[in-house]
Amino acid sequence: MASVTLSGIRKVFPNGFAAIRGLDLEIGDGEFIVLVGPSGCGKSTLLRLIAGLETVTDGAVLIGERDVTDLSPSERDIAMVFQSYALYPHMDVQENLAFGLRRRRTPREVIGERVGGIAGALGLGELMARRPGMLSGGQRQRVAIGRAMVRQPVVYLMDEPLSNLDAKLRVSMRAELARLHDRLGVTTVYVTHDQTEAMTLGDRVCVMLDGEIQQVDAPGRLYREPANAFVAGFIGSPAMNLAIAEVADGDLRLGDHRLPLTEAQRARVGARSQVIAGLRPADFALRAADVAADDGTSTAVRLPVEAEVVEHLGAEQLIVFPVDAPRYHAGPVAARTEDEETLLAEPARSRFTARLDVRREVRHGERVELFYDPARLYLFDAGDGRSLAREPAEAAG
Ligand SMILES: Nc1ncnc2c1ncn2[C@@H]1O[C@H](COP(=O)(O)OP(=O)(O)OP(=O)(O)O)[C@@H](O)[C@H]1O
Ligand SMILES: [Mg+2]
Structure with missing residues:
Protein backbone atom coordinates (compact mmCIF):
# COMPACT_ATOMS: atom_id res chain seq x y z
CA MET A 1 0.00 0.00 0.00
CA ALA A 2 1.16 3.51 -0.65
CA SER A 3 0.28 7.14 -0.89
CA VAL A 4 0.05 8.87 -4.27
CA THR A 5 1.49 12.34 -4.79
CA LEU A 6 0.74 14.44 -7.84
CA SER A 7 2.72 17.62 -8.09
CA GLY A 8 2.48 20.31 -10.71
CA ILE A 9 0.78 17.98 -13.20
CA ARG A 10 -0.01 19.35 -16.62
CA LYS A 11 -1.18 17.40 -19.61
CA VAL A 12 -1.28 18.96 -23.02
CA PHE A 13 -2.36 16.56 -25.77
CA PRO A 14 -0.52 16.58 -29.12
CA ASN A 15 -3.34 18.64 -30.67
CA GLY A 16 -2.55 21.40 -28.16
CA PHE A 17 -5.52 20.83 -25.86
CA ALA A 18 -4.61 21.28 -22.17
CA ALA A 19 -6.67 18.62 -20.36
CA ILE A 20 -4.93 19.05 -16.98
CA ARG A 21 -3.79 22.55 -16.14
CA GLY A 22 -1.42 22.44 -13.20
CA LEU A 23 -2.70 20.15 -10.48
CA ASP A 24 -1.41 19.15 -7.03
CA LEU A 25 -2.98 16.35 -5.04
CA GLU A 26 -1.80 14.29 -2.09
CA ILE A 27 -3.64 10.99 -1.69
CA GLY A 28 -3.08 9.29 1.66
CA ASP A 29 -1.97 5.70 2.15
CA GLY A 30 -5.13 3.57 2.22
CA GLU A 31 -7.38 6.47 1.32
CA PHE A 32 -10.42 6.12 -0.96
CA ILE A 33 -10.50 9.28 -3.02
CA VAL A 34 -13.10 10.03 -5.66
CA LEU A 35 -12.52 12.28 -8.66
CA VAL A 36 -15.79 13.82 -9.76
CA GLY A 37 -16.78 16.51 -12.22
CA PRO A 38 -18.71 17.08 -15.43
CA SER A 39 -17.92 15.24 -18.65
CA GLY A 40 -14.62 16.35 -20.18
CA CYS A 41 -13.17 17.90 -17.00
CA GLY A 42 -10.13 15.58 -17.13
CA LYS A 43 -10.96 12.77 -14.67
CA SER A 44 -10.00 9.88 -16.95
CA THR A 45 -6.93 11.75 -18.18
CA LEU A 46 -5.73 12.23 -14.60
CA LEU A 47 -6.31 8.55 -13.82
CA ARG A 48 -4.43 7.50 -16.94
CA LEU A 49 -1.55 9.77 -15.94
CA ILE A 50 -1.37 8.04 -12.54
CA ALA A 51 -1.51 4.67 -14.29
CA GLY A 52 1.22 5.61 -16.75
CA LEU A 53 -1.03 5.10 -19.77
CA GLU A 54 -0.40 8.75 -20.64
CA THR A 55 2.78 10.69 -20.05
CA VAL A 56 2.70 13.99 -18.18
CA THR A 57 3.68 17.17 -19.99
CA ASP A 58 4.93 18.68 -16.71
CA GLY A 59 5.06 17.57 -13.12
CA ALA A 60 5.73 14.40 -11.20
CA VAL A 61 3.80 11.32 -10.05
CA LEU A 62 4.97 9.61 -6.85
CA ILE A 63 3.63 6.30 -5.57
CA GLY A 64 4.81 6.06 -1.98
CA GLU A 65 8.32 7.49 -1.97
CA ARG A 66 8.97 6.30 -5.50
CA ASP A 67 8.99 8.72 -8.42
CA VAL A 68 7.17 6.76 -11.13
CA THR A 69 6.82 9.62 -13.61
CA ASP A 70 8.94 7.86 -16.22
CA LEU A 71 7.94 4.28 -15.42
CA SER A 72 5.66 2.09 -17.54
CA PRO A 73 2.24 1.00 -16.19
CA SER A 74 3.53 -2.50 -15.33
CA GLU A 75 6.32 -1.02 -13.20
CA ARG A 76 3.92 1.00 -11.05
CA ASP A 77 2.18 -1.85 -9.15
CA ILE A 78 -1.32 -0.62 -9.75
CA ALA A 79 -4.50 -2.35 -10.85
CA MET A 80 -7.09 -0.68 -13.03
CA VAL A 81 -10.76 -1.14 -13.74
CA PHE A 82 -12.18 0.78 -16.64
CA GLN A 83 -15.66 1.43 -17.90
CA SER A 84 -14.77 -0.46 -21.06
CA TYR A 85 -13.04 -3.58 -19.94
CA ALA A 86 -12.02 -6.68 -21.84
CA LEU A 87 -12.29 -10.15 -20.37
CA TYR A 88 -10.59 -13.14 -21.93
CA PRO A 89 -13.44 -14.66 -23.96
CA HIS A 90 -12.05 -18.21 -24.03
CA MET A 91 -11.61 -18.40 -20.26
CA ASP A 92 -14.36 -18.95 -17.69
CA VAL A 93 -14.91 -16.58 -14.78
CA GLN A 94 -12.67 -18.56 -12.44
CA GLU A 95 -9.80 -18.44 -14.96
CA ASN A 96 -10.38 -14.78 -15.75
CA LEU A 97 -10.14 -13.92 -12.07
CA ALA A 98 -7.06 -16.08 -11.51
CA PHE A 99 -5.18 -15.15 -14.67
CA GLY A 100 -3.18 -12.21 -13.34
CA LEU A 101 -2.15 -14.09 -10.23
CA ARG A 102 -1.15 -17.17 -12.17
CA ARG A 103 1.01 -15.10 -14.47
CA ARG A 104 2.78 -13.79 -11.39
CA ARG A 105 3.35 -17.37 -10.23
CA THR A 106 1.27 -16.88 -7.08
CA PRO A 107 0.99 -20.18 -5.15
CA ARG A 108 -2.11 -22.19 -6.03
CA GLU A 109 -3.63 -22.06 -2.51
CA VAL A 110 -3.28 -18.28 -2.38
CA ILE A 111 -4.99 -17.96 -5.76
CA GLY A 112 -7.83 -20.22 -4.65
CA GLU A 113 -8.33 -18.29 -1.46
CA ARG A 114 -8.27 -14.81 -3.00
CA VAL A 115 -10.38 -15.69 -6.02
CA GLY A 116 -12.92 -17.44 -3.82
CA GLY A 117 -13.10 -14.50 -1.41
CA ILE A 118 -13.52 -11.85 -4.09
CA ALA A 119 -15.99 -13.94 -6.11
CA GLY A 120 -18.12 -14.35 -3.00
CA ALA A 121 -18.02 -10.66 -2.19
CA LEU A 122 -19.01 -9.72 -5.74
CA GLY A 123 -21.75 -12.34 -6.04
CA LEU A 124 -19.95 -14.32 -8.74
CA GLY A 125 -19.93 -17.66 -6.92
CA GLU A 126 -22.57 -19.27 -9.14
CA LEU A 127 -20.99 -18.04 -12.34
CA MET A 128 -17.46 -19.36 -11.97
CA ALA A 129 -17.71 -21.90 -14.77
CA ARG A 130 -19.25 -19.55 -17.33
CA ARG A 131 -17.42 -17.78 -20.10
CA PRO A 132 -17.91 -14.01 -20.64
CA GLY A 133 -20.18 -14.69 -23.61
CA MET A 134 -22.66 -16.31 -21.24
CA LEU A 135 -22.77 -13.36 -18.81
CA SER A 136 -24.88 -10.20 -18.71
CA GLY A 137 -23.16 -6.82 -19.01
CA GLY A 138 -23.40 -6.25 -15.29
CA GLN A 139 -21.98 -9.67 -14.48
CA ARG A 140 -19.08 -9.07 -16.84
CA GLN A 141 -18.38 -5.76 -15.20
CA ARG A 142 -18.26 -7.45 -11.81
CA VAL A 143 -15.75 -9.98 -13.14
CA ALA A 144 -13.61 -7.09 -14.40
CA ILE A 145 -13.72 -5.46 -10.96
CA GLY A 146 -12.93 -8.80 -9.31
CA ARG A 147 -9.98 -9.35 -11.59
CA ALA A 148 -8.40 -6.11 -10.43
CA MET A 149 -9.26 -6.75 -6.79
CA VAL A 150 -7.58 -10.17 -6.53
CA ARG A 151 -4.30 -8.61 -7.52
CA GLN A 152 -3.83 -6.63 -4.28
CA PRO A 153 -1.58 -3.98 -5.79
CA VAL A 154 -0.52 -0.84 -3.88
CA VAL A 155 -3.09 1.32 -5.67
CA TYR A 156 -6.43 0.67 -7.37
CA LEU A 157 -7.49 2.99 -10.16
CA MET A 158 -11.14 2.75 -11.16
CA ASP A 159 -12.80 4.69 -13.95
CA GLU A 160 -16.61 4.57 -13.70
CA PRO A 161 -16.53 0.84 -12.93
CA LEU A 162 -20.24 0.68 -12.09
CA SER A 163 -21.59 2.60 -15.04
CA ASN A 164 -22.95 -0.44 -16.90
CA LEU A 165 -24.99 -1.67 -13.95
CA ASP A 166 -28.66 -1.00 -13.35
CA ALA A 167 -29.55 1.38 -10.54
CA LYS A 168 -30.22 -1.27 -7.91
CA LEU A 169 -27.11 -3.31 -8.62
CA ARG A 170 -25.09 -0.13 -8.64
CA VAL A 171 -26.12 0.65 -5.10
CA SER A 172 -25.31 -2.83 -3.83
CA MET A 173 -21.99 -2.92 -5.71
CA ARG A 174 -21.13 0.46 -4.27
CA ALA A 175 -21.64 -0.92 -0.77
CA GLU A 176 -19.58 -3.97 -1.70
CA LEU A 177 -16.70 -1.83 -2.97
CA ALA A 178 -16.78 0.19 0.23
CA ARG A 179 -16.66 -2.99 2.29
CA LEU A 180 -13.82 -4.44 0.24
CA HIS A 181 -11.91 -1.23 0.69
CA ASP A 182 -12.43 -1.32 4.45
CA ARG A 183 -11.12 -4.87 4.50
CA LEU A 184 -8.18 -4.55 2.12
CA GLY A 185 -7.30 -0.93 2.85
CA VAL A 186 -5.73 -0.42 -0.57
CA THR A 187 -5.33 3.20 -1.71
CA THR A 188 -8.05 3.77 -4.30
CA VAL A 189 -8.60 6.52 -6.85
CA TYR A 190 -12.12 6.26 -8.20
CA VAL A 191 -13.58 8.27 -11.05
CA THR A 192 -17.28 8.99 -11.46
CA HIS A 193 -19.46 11.78 -12.77
CA ASP A 194 -22.19 10.74 -10.33
CA GLN A 195 -22.00 12.97 -7.28
CA THR A 196 -24.10 10.61 -5.13
CA GLU A 197 -21.63 7.83 -5.82
CA ALA A 198 -18.77 10.19 -5.03
CA MET A 199 -20.32 11.30 -1.74
CA THR A 200 -21.13 7.78 -0.53
CA LEU A 201 -17.81 6.17 -1.48
CA GLY A 202 -15.11 8.73 -0.89
CA ASP A 203 -13.12 9.39 2.27
CA ARG A 204 -12.45 12.56 0.34
CA VAL A 205 -13.91 13.85 -2.89
CA CYS A 206 -11.95 15.87 -5.42
CA VAL A 207 -14.21 18.08 -7.55
CA MET A 208 -12.72 18.97 -10.94
CA LEU A 209 -13.71 21.44 -13.65
CA ASP A 210 -11.89 22.20 -16.90
CA GLY A 211 -8.69 20.38 -15.90
CA GLU A 212 -8.39 22.01 -12.48
CA ILE A 213 -9.25 21.01 -8.94
CA GLN A 214 -12.04 23.12 -7.45
CA GLN A 215 -12.05 21.59 -3.97
CA VAL A 216 -10.84 18.45 -2.20
CA ASP A 217 -12.60 17.64 1.05
CA ALA A 218 -14.56 15.07 3.03
CA PRO A 219 -18.09 14.66 1.60
CA GLY A 220 -19.85 16.40 4.50
CA ARG A 221 -17.60 19.39 4.33
CA LEU A 222 -17.93 19.65 0.57
CA TYR A 223 -21.70 19.81 1.04
CA ARG A 224 -21.71 22.26 3.95
CA GLU A 225 -18.80 24.46 2.97
CA PRO A 226 -18.41 24.56 -0.80
CA ALA A 227 -15.38 26.61 -1.81
CA ASN A 228 -17.18 28.19 -4.73
CA ALA A 229 -20.49 28.38 -6.55
CA PHE A 230 -19.56 25.61 -8.96
CA VAL A 231 -18.95 23.09 -6.18
CA ALA A 232 -22.08 24.34 -4.42
CA GLY A 233 -24.18 23.64 -7.50
CA PHE A 234 -22.48 20.37 -8.36
CA ILE A 235 -22.64 18.63 -4.98
CA GLY A 236 -26.10 17.91 -3.63
CA SER A 237 -29.28 16.59 -5.20
CA PRO A 238 -31.49 18.37 -6.07
N1 LIG B 1 -5.98 12.10 -26.95
C1 LIG B 1 -6.59 13.26 -26.78
N2 LIG B 1 -6.31 14.33 -27.56
C2 LIG B 1 -6.92 15.53 -27.38
N3 LIG B 1 -7.82 15.78 -26.42
C3 LIG B 1 -8.15 14.76 -25.62
C4 LIG B 1 -7.57 13.45 -25.74
N4 LIG B 1 -8.10 12.66 -24.80
C5 LIG B 1 -8.98 13.42 -24.13
N5 LIG B 1 -9.02 14.69 -24.61
C6 LIG B 1 -9.83 15.81 -24.10
O1 LIG B 1 -9.43 16.08 -22.76
C7 LIG B 1 -10.56 16.44 -21.99
C8 LIG B 1 -10.64 15.56 -20.77
O2 LIG B 1 -10.97 14.24 -21.19
P1 LIG B 1 -11.26 13.11 -20.12
O3 LIG B 1 -11.49 11.85 -20.87
O4 LIG B 1 -10.18 13.11 -19.12
O5 LIG B 1 -12.61 13.63 -19.48
P2 LIG B 1 -13.50 12.98 -18.33
O6 LIG B 1 -13.53 13.95 -17.20
O7 LIG B 1 -13.03 11.60 -18.04
O8 LIG B 1 -14.95 12.97 -19.01
P3 LIG B 1 -16.11 11.83 -19.00
O9 LIG B 1 -16.90 12.04 -17.72
O10 LIG B 1 -16.92 12.21 -20.20
O11 LIG B 1 -15.46 10.49 -19.10
C9 LIG B 1 -11.77 16.33 -22.90
O12 LIG B 1 -12.10 17.63 -23.34
C10 LIG B 1 -11.28 15.48 -24.04
O13 LIG B 1 -11.94 15.80 -25.23
MG1 LIG C 1 -13.85 9.68 -18.37
Missing part, protein backbone atom coordinates in the same frame (compact mmCIF):
# COMPACT_ATOMS: atom_id res chain seq x y z
CA ALA A 239 -28.83 20.98 -6.77
CA MET A 240 -28.42 24.12 -4.69
CA ASN A 241 -30.54 27.02 -5.97
CA LEU A 242 -28.21 29.73 -7.24
CA ALA A 243 -29.11 33.16 -8.57
CA ILE A 244 -27.65 36.65 -8.83
CA ALA A 245 -28.92 38.87 -6.03
CA GLU A 246 -28.62 42.64 -5.69
CA VAL A 247 -27.32 44.10 -2.45
CA ALA A 248 -29.83 46.70 -1.18
CA ASP A 249 -29.62 48.50 2.18
CA GLY A 250 -27.52 45.76 3.72
CA ASP A 251 -29.87 42.97 2.64
CA LEU A 252 -30.29 41.08 -0.61
CA ARG A 253 -32.95 41.56 -3.23
CA LEU A 254 -33.77 38.51 -5.27
CA GLY A 255 -36.48 39.44 -7.73
CA ASP A 256 -39.45 40.51 -5.57
CA HIS A 257 -38.01 38.88 -2.48
CA ARG A 258 -36.02 40.52 0.23
CA LEU A 259 -33.44 38.21 1.82
CA PRO A 260 -32.19 39.62 5.11
CA LEU A 261 -28.51 39.15 5.93
CA THR A 262 -27.05 38.39 9.34
CA GLU A 263 -24.40 40.77 10.70
CA ALA A 264 -21.66 38.30 9.80
CA GLN A 265 -22.96 37.91 6.25
CA ARG A 266 -23.18 41.68 5.87
CA ALA A 267 -19.55 41.98 6.86
CA ARG A 268 -18.58 39.41 4.26
CA VAL A 269 -20.58 41.00 1.48
CA GLY A 270 -18.78 44.28 2.21
CA ALA A 271 -19.11 46.88 -0.53
CA ARG A 272 -20.31 44.51 -3.24
CA SER A 273 -23.41 45.52 -5.18
CA GLN A 274 -24.16 41.96 -6.35
CA VAL A 275 -23.52 38.47 -5.04
CA ILE A 276 -24.49 34.95 -6.01
CA ALA A 277 -27.04 33.75 -3.45
CA GLY A 278 -27.45 30.04 -2.80
CA LEU A 279 -30.13 28.10 -0.92
CA ARG A 280 -30.28 24.33 -0.64
CA PRO A 281 -33.65 22.74 -1.51
CA ALA A 282 -33.62 20.86 1.79
CA ASP A 283 -33.20 24.09 3.79
CA PHE A 284 -36.77 25.21 3.03
CA ALA A 285 -39.77 24.24 5.13
CA LEU A 286 -43.49 25.01 5.24
CA ARG A 287 -43.37 25.99 8.92
CA ALA A 288 -41.12 28.60 10.50
CA ALA A 289 -40.56 26.37 13.53
CA ASP A 290 -38.92 23.73 11.32
CA VAL A 291 -36.08 25.99 10.24
CA ALA A 292 -35.29 27.83 13.47
CA ALA A 293 -31.55 28.09 14.04
CA ASP A 294 -30.25 25.58 16.59
CA ASP A 295 -29.08 28.34 18.92
CA GLY A 296 -32.22 30.41 18.46
CA THR A 297 -30.28 33.48 17.33
CA SER A 298 -31.90 33.93 13.95
CA THR A 299 -35.54 34.05 12.99
CA ALA A 300 -36.88 32.22 9.97
CA VAL A 301 -37.18 34.20 6.75
CA ARG A 302 -40.58 34.03 5.05
CA LEU A 303 -40.70 33.59 1.29
CA PRO A 304 -44.11 33.69 -0.43
CA VAL A 305 -43.89 31.69 -3.65
CA GLU A 306 -46.05 30.09 -6.29
CA ALA A 307 -45.61 26.35 -6.74
CA GLU A 308 -45.26 26.10 -10.49
CA VAL A 309 -44.49 22.39 -10.43
CA VAL A 310 -45.00 19.87 -7.62
CA GLU A 311 -43.37 16.47 -7.70
CA HIS A 312 -44.57 13.97 -5.15
CA LEU A 313 -41.84 11.53 -4.21
CA GLY A 314 -43.66 9.63 -1.50
CA ALA A 315 -41.74 10.60 1.62
CA GLU A 316 -41.21 14.15 0.41
CA GLN A 317 -42.34 16.61 -2.23
CA LEU A 318 -40.30 18.85 -4.49
CA ILE A 319 -41.81 22.13 -5.41
CA VAL A 320 -40.42 24.33 -8.14
CA PHE A 321 -41.10 28.06 -8.01
CA PRO A 322 -40.00 30.93 -10.25
CA VAL A 323 -37.71 33.66 -8.93
CA ASP A 324 -37.35 36.88 -10.89
CA ALA A 325 -33.56 37.03 -10.78
CA PRO A 326 -30.84 35.92 -13.22
CA ARG A 327 -30.00 32.26 -12.90
CA TYR A 328 -26.44 31.44 -12.01
CA HIS A 329 -24.90 28.38 -13.51
CA ALA A 330 -21.21 27.54 -13.52
CA GLY A 331 -20.21 24.71 -15.75
CA PRO A 332 -17.51 23.60 -18.14
CA VAL A 333 -16.40 26.17 -20.69
CA ALA A 334 -17.67 23.92 -23.48
CA ALA A 335 -21.23 23.91 -22.10
CA ARG A 336 -21.43 27.62 -21.47
CA THR A 337 -22.63 28.70 -24.91
CA GLU A 338 -25.71 26.55 -24.55
CA ASP A 339 -26.47 28.07 -21.17
CA GLU A 340 -26.04 31.55 -22.50
CA GLU A 341 -28.61 30.81 -25.16
CA THR A 342 -31.04 29.68 -22.48
CA LEU A 343 -30.33 32.86 -20.56
CA LEU A 344 -30.98 34.97 -23.63
CA ALA A 345 -34.32 33.28 -24.16
CA GLU A 346 -35.30 34.05 -20.57
CA PRO A 347 -32.93 36.69 -19.29
CA ALA A 348 -34.00 37.21 -15.70
CA ARG A 349 -35.75 34.16 -14.44
CA SER A 350 -34.54 31.41 -12.18
CA ARG A 351 -36.38 28.36 -10.97
CA PHE A 352 -35.81 27.32 -7.41
CA THR A 353 -36.57 23.94 -5.92
CA ALA A 354 -37.67 23.29 -2.35
CA ARG A 355 -37.62 19.84 -0.85
CA LEU A 356 -40.39 19.58 1.73
CA ASP A 357 -41.96 16.99 3.96
CA VAL A 358 -45.45 15.78 3.09
CA ARG A 359 -47.29 16.66 6.30
CA ARG A 360 -49.11 19.11 4.10
CA GLU A 361 -49.28 18.41 0.39
CA VAL A 362 -48.78 21.40 -1.87
CA ARG A 363 -50.94 21.58 -4.97
CA HIS A 364 -49.77 22.59 -8.41
CA GLY A 365 -50.19 26.35 -8.87
CA GLU A 366 -50.78 26.96 -5.17
CA ARG A 367 -49.33 30.00 -3.42
CA VAL A 368 -47.44 28.93 -0.32
CA GLU A 369 -45.13 30.46 2.23
CA LEU A 370 -41.74 28.89 2.59
CA PHE A 371 -39.34 29.49 5.44
CA TYR A 372 -35.60 29.19 5.73
CA ASP A 373 -32.96 29.97 8.31
CA PRO A 374 -31.02 33.08 7.15
CA ALA A 375 -27.80 31.55 8.43
CA ARG A 376 -28.23 28.84 5.78
CA LEU A 377 -27.97 31.34 2.95
CA TYR A 378 -24.80 30.75 0.92
CA LEU A 379 -23.01 33.73 -0.58
CA PHE A 380 -20.51 33.74 -3.42
CA ASP A 381 -18.62 36.45 -5.23
CA ALA A 382 -20.53 37.40 -8.39
CA GLY A 383 -17.26 37.71 -10.35
CA ASP A 384 -15.21 34.61 -9.63
CA GLY A 385 -17.79 32.57 -7.74
CA ARG A 386 -15.66 31.98 -4.65
CA SER A 387 -17.44 31.48 -1.35
CA LEU A 388 -17.74 34.51 0.92
CA ALA A 389 -18.11 32.25 3.93
CA ARG A 390 -16.25 28.99 3.95
CA GLU A 391 -18.00 28.30 7.24
CA PRO A 392 -21.70 29.14 7.02
CA ALA A 393 -22.21 27.99 10.64
CA GLU A 394 -20.28 31.04 11.79
CA ALA A 395 -22.73 33.32 10.11
CA ALA A 396 -25.37 32.43 12.69
CA GLY A 397 -23.36 33.87 15.55
